[in-house]
Amino acid sequence: MTRESVAALVLLLMVCLPLTAGQPELPDDSVYQLGGSWTKHNGQQLELAELAGRPRLVSFVYTYCEHTCPTIVARLKLATDGLEGSIADDLQITLVSLDPQRDTPQRLQTYMQEQGLDERGWLMLHGDPDEVLGFAAMLGVRYRPMGERDIAHSNMMTLLDGAGVVRYQSKGLGDDPADLAEAISQLASEEQ
Template sequence: MMKMLSALLLLAAVNVQAALPGDSIYQLNSQWQDRKGHSLNLPELAGKKQIIALIYTDCITACPVIVADMKSIQDALTPEQQAKLGFVLVSLTPARDTPKIMRHFAKKRVLDEHWTLLSGDDDKVRTLAMALNIQYMGLPDGEVAHSNAITVLDEQGRLQLQQVGLPKGPEALIKKMFD
């Protein structure tokens, strides 16, 4: 019975990926680990717009600003909009950002069920960063220099828009996402 269930889930994942457009980030079909320690394949994010950013949990400079900007977007959404949107944070330091660390980070930042925190191996992070045009580089002191972009993916994982910060406020970004 368990093998049959696994086979059906695999077939469903293949069918979802086949239905995705060629320029979808979800074509990467890479497996990640969420803050609960569960495996997640990128195509599982399909069906909702996703606001995604690459951060690391022990950052004290840019990453807290990125998360605060994303939270301000969430706070400005109507309940209907929030139901159509997810928030994804991908760790730039996957060896350090274990599920336990990510759970603590989410609790400290009050990130609710609309937020998905992901960690993968270095190759997956690099591949996703390249697909999103996010540049980053580890520094000798353990910090990470990185692009501070917030990326919006459409329901099929295609890049809808990307920007640094919220220069015109969260409402301007929300208008661009839902118009």
């Protein structure tokens, strides 16, 4: 092996290692233990465990929803707009589509633009129906197709810390928004 190729190999290892060995092992109570493959709104593939590293606020929606989904998005915006410090930059709102058939990644991308959701702060996920079912079950989210067009679903918002451990769940829109805000600031103070 030439000196150059050894150097190239070392360089390669330095580049590649942090992606695997640098990934800290997930705690036993991390929801990312579920595993599974997803597609982001920009078409990129993603393993569920790759969501680790940033705190997240997770909700399940479908973009054609005319009922409470717009309210969920509005509430998520409201809950995060006033954030300050590093948590404002770290927290990523993650919306999982309950309608993989119609909510193609392309459709999710368009929805993000329509709603003015920036890519740093927001992520939308498309998965096959089985993955969606598993992730929803993991977070206690219930949903059911209603007729041809609608999907009844829980208005649940789940706050996950950087390791994917559930820190707070707001079950309905009737909950006090201050509770969610407090859970986020609690998490922010711990992460500093």
